[in-house]
Amino acid sequence: MSEDVPHTTITVSVPAKTNLTLHVGAPRAQWSGRHELDTIYCAISVRDTVTATRKRPGSGFSLAIDGDHLGDLASSDLRRNHAVLALFALAQAAEREPDVALHVEKTIPVGAGLAGGSADAAATLLALNTLWDLHWPIARLQEVAATLGADMPFCLTGGFARGTGFGERIEHLDEDCETVRALRDRGYAGNVLVGAYNAQLSTPDVYRMFDQIGAGAGDDNHLQAAAIRLHPRSGEAIEAAIQAGARHAFVSGSGPSVIAFTPTAAIAQAVAQAWERARLVDRVIAAHAPAYPHITSAVSTSYSVRQ
Incomplete structure (x- = not known):
């Protein structure tokens, strides 16, 4: 160009x-x-x-x-x-x-x-x-x-x-560092389902609840217990995803969305059906991880942003 x-x-x-x-x-x-x-x-x-x-x-x-x-x-x-x-x-x-x-x-x-x-x-x-x-x-x-x-x-x-x-x-x-290799080995890559909600959670409200109740025992997301206290359906969706075979399921950040890493297409279908059948989420969004920004110019070719 x-x-x-x-x-x-x-x-x-x-x-x-x-x-x-x-x-x-x-x-x-x-x-x-x-x-x-x-x-x-x-x-x-x-x-x-x-x-x-x-x-x-x-x-x-x-x-x-x-x-x-x-x-x-x-x-x-x-x-x-x-x-x-x-x-x-x-x-x-x-x-x-x-x-x-x-x-x-x-x-x-x-x-x-x-x-x-x-x-x-x-x-x-x-x-x-x-x-x-x-x-x-x-x-x-x-x-x-x-x-x-x-x-x-x-x-x-x-x-x-x-x-x-x-x-x-x-x-x-x-991508080739030891930390990322360990994350991939633990199943934190590949197919992902997002359990989304029509309701929103205020991040300051979640932090205020966290300051009151602290982190849940064993939670890698310290805000998860606070988010579930404010939005109980998120906790129910996590339990259902794990029971359906998700390798990992947790509240995303301050919530209320739930993330489920699903190692196979059959497990992804089972998680989605469990969520929808019990109305534990309002929408199911299929995705994959990791992902990167993508730039398109009207006068140039497209490319992804990588560090």
């Missing part, structure tokens, strides 16, 4: 995240009360897609959101949308004007512990990095992302990663 061909439209799809482990420490005053975390992130192939298009200089930004399950996004303040916050953050960091039209196509459930808002922000940063010909490395984009939220730096790369701090300090885990 010739360097003098301007990008006019960039489309980026970013996968959802789950936490294979989520160990929660004490809240820290220097992080505005956010808790210390040690987590293993994993991206799963339920995707939101952001398209960024140049607008006439001085015309400002615009945002359109589409999707079948938008939750409270349809009525929320546009300027508080994660994609818009990412647009303004990068515009300030790069000294650019935010004259960009953003279109967000939502597939990741809203308020579900799957980092849908963070995925939208990450997709926006990746799209603008190309649209504005910044050519910033991922590490520099992650510095901007960390100012917006804990999950956003991870969503820029997908795959597997360890997160520390309040989740924003990212150590990418290569």
